Amino acid sequence: MRRFLPVVALALAVSALVGCAGGQLGVPVASIERPASEKPTVTDAQRKARVHVELGQAYLQVGRYGVALDEAKAAAYYDSSYAPAYQLMGLVHMYLEENTVAAANFERALQLAPGDPEIMNSYGWFLCSTGKEQSGIEMLTAAARNPYYQSPTRALANAGMCQLRLKNDAAAEGLFLRAVDADNANQAAIYHLAAIAYRRGAYEASRRYLAALHKGGDASAESLWLAVRVERKLGDRTAEASLVQQLRRRFPGSPEYQAFLQGQYQ
Numbered sequence: 001m002r003r004f005l006p007v008v009a010l011a012l013a014v015s016a017l018v019g020c021a022g023g024q025l026g027v028p029v030a031s032i033e034r035p036a037s038e039k040p041t042v043t044d045a046q047r048k049a050r051v052h053v054e055l056g057q058a059y060l061q062v063g064r065y066g067v068a069l070d071e072a073k074a075a076a077y078y079d080s081s082y083a084p085a086y087q088l089m090g091l092v093h094m095y096l097e098e099n100t101v102a103a104a105n106f107e108r109a110l111q112l113a114p115g116d117p118e119i120m121n122s123y124g125w126f127l128c129s130t131g132k133e134q135s136g137i138e139m140l141t142a143a144a145r146n147p148y149y150q151s152p153t154r155a156l157a158n159a160g161m162c163q164l165r166l167k168n169d170a171a172a173e174g175l176f177l178r179a180v181d182a183d184n185a186n187q188a189a190i191y192h193l194a195a196i197a198y199r200r201g202a203y204e205a206s207r208r209y210l211a212a213l214h215k216g217g218d219a220s221a222e223s224l225w226l227a228v229r230v231e232r233k234l235g236d237r238t239a240e241a242s243l244v245q246q247l248r249r250r251f252p253g254s255p256e257y258q259a260f261l262q263g264q265y266q
Contacts, residue, residue: 035118035148049079056088060095068092083113087122094126102126117149121158128162137162144178153183160192169196187218194226203233221247225256229265 056071069092075085086109093102106123113119120143127136140159144152160175173196179189194209210227213219219227224247231240247257259265 035113035116043079045078046082049075049082049085052078053082053084053088056092060088060091065092065096081112083109083116083119085109086112087119090126091122094129099126099130115146117143117146117152117155120146121155124155125158125162128158128165133162133166141175144182151183153179153186153189156182157186157189157192160189164192169199172196184212185216187213191220191223191226194223194230198226198230198233203230206230207234219246219250221251221254221256224251225254225259228260232265 052071052075056068056075059065059071060068069089072085072088072092075082075088079085086105090102090105090109093099093105103126106119106126109119110116110123120139124136124139124143127133127139129136137159140155140162143149144155144159146152149155156175156179160172160179163169163172163175173193176189176193176196179186180193190209190213194206194213197203197206197209206226207230210223210230213223214227224243228240228243228247231237231243244260247254247260251257
């Protein structure tokens with residue numbers, strides 16, 4: 001979706017690099033590695049590498065891709081075995097649509113830290129967004145099962161987005177529900193649950209999801225427009241008018257408001 005894809009790309013696929021119950025199927029819990037970014041630093045080089053990666057991630061989140069890449073390279077210079085440095089390089093190249101280089105960096109990161117759920121989340125979304133949805137879903141769901149992963153909600157939501165790319169609403173809904181169960185503030189997952197409910201005609205359910213989303217003041221043009229269409233289906237013209245007013249006031253130049261002006265409710 002137009003405004004929720006950046007949320008996924010920057011809040012879900014971009015891992016925190018600092019830090020669900022149950023281990024990976026067939027893998028003893030004791031054999032699953034703790035994420036490389038959560039392991040205590042030992043040497044001065046490792047500490048410097050970690051600082052550069054954290055700076056790089058901050059730059060990546062605000063779209064400063066060149067600076068983020070420089071920070072990733074600096075991290076690898078200080079510690080060439082620090083997996084999150086290559087994960088960050090992979091993310092930067094992913095956003096620059098340099099897919100061959102991105103894949104090579106993600107693979108290098110996983111070679112250095114096999115099974116690291118943060119890296120698997122990033123690489124899994126990369127696979128989903130480059131036409132390898134099934135491989136991406138497998139990697140993302142495996143990441144979510146890692147008992148060391150502090151944010152399985154991100155991987156589950158990404159896997160749900162991947163299922164949407166395959167037009168599989170039922171599988172996507174199950175993953176989004178699991179994502180919300182892991183973190184009831186996962187905005188992208190809640191929005192997509194509302195959208196799926198709307199598509200199957202469950203308008204009351206869609207209304208409830210949107211109310212939960214908007215309760216925290218996190219309305220976007222996309223979620224407000226969906227809410228307008230839900231209220232139109234339910235026949236509540238007062239609620240519809242209020243939502244249109246919000247859409248007009250907050251997002252007057254948005255494609256969603258233009259769709260309203262043109263009466264394009266479907």
